[in-house]
Amino acid sequence: MSKINALIEQWIPAHIRKLSAYHVQDVGNAIKLDAMENPYTWDENLRTAWLQRLHEVTLARYPDADASAVKAGLRQVMNIPENMDILLGNGSDEIIQMLALCFNAAERVLLVPEPSFVMYRLIGQAVGMRYLGVPLRENFALDVPAMLQAIAEHNPALIFLASPNNPTGNTFALADILQIVEASRGVVVIDEAYIPFGAETFMPHLEKYPNVLLMRTVSKLGLAGLRLGLLVAAPAWIAEIEKTRLPYNINSLTQVSASFALENFSVLQTQITQICKDRELLSQALRALPNVQVWDSMANFILFRVPDAPKAFAGLKAANILIKNLHGAHPMLENCLRVTIGTPEENRLFLTALEASL
């Protein structure tokens, strides 16, 4: 064993060595339908106006540590109640990390219904929490009795509920969420990353449930490159979680660009309306293919099952189209693939290539 390997064995704890780093697929010049990005760009006028704003940024100075203009913009666009505070993260991934750091202590449990967003597990395990996954029901609804039993047995410090859920695309019933919230002595984080695509938000109920924190991101809105996520919660919660936030975690270029984009939110809203329309068209077209099972989606992607997912995935890749192969990611996702809604032309190319690869 080399010296470095010996040092790693000695100093990197076993729970870190056991993890696998989050894998991002190699993109090249492929049509990219793998990561729930908005496929549209801005017109020339808007780009010019944005570049003018960037022109005013002084890179030699640290950013506004509180990012107050960004928070004001988010508050307005997302209808965040006045009595709730906002914590910003370098993507909601960073917020998950802050939450895990805050809530972690010996033997504390992180509970997540599965399959769901993989970063909950990866981050929870990285900070040393005990991770507990409870399978969703066959239709991907919450298995409330199983969740309640896990809560009673393990008293989780943190529960993450993504609604709409990734990678399944469905929302969880409010009544089911509330049963979990009411039974939990710990905190329930409702992750609304995909809320712009038509689902009902938990925001109006937030005040009533002191153990609920609400997480959002601008990534799926069309600003994935900015890396900006937010947590909305009562001021006392935010004040605690702020203690794990690194100073200046939202850089100046992100702050200026996010403020600009939020001022021009109607542009993103138009794009989202188009994405939702195209989701229905793509869903119908997928359902028309033989031997393809398609799940309803309230997000900007569709989960579907084919007879042989690795074969279909390889066929698409050969046609220069990148989607997400979920086969092997979880037992409930056997032969499942996930496609992000692209432009109508991208969707058409995807469908043609898929049909040829089944």
Ligand SMILES: Cc1ncc(COP(=O)(O)O)c(C=O)c1O
């Ligand atoms: C449910 C869910 N939450 C959070 C995220 C992370 O988003 P961000 O880009 O803000 O880190 C994702 C990304 O795919 C997601 O699917």
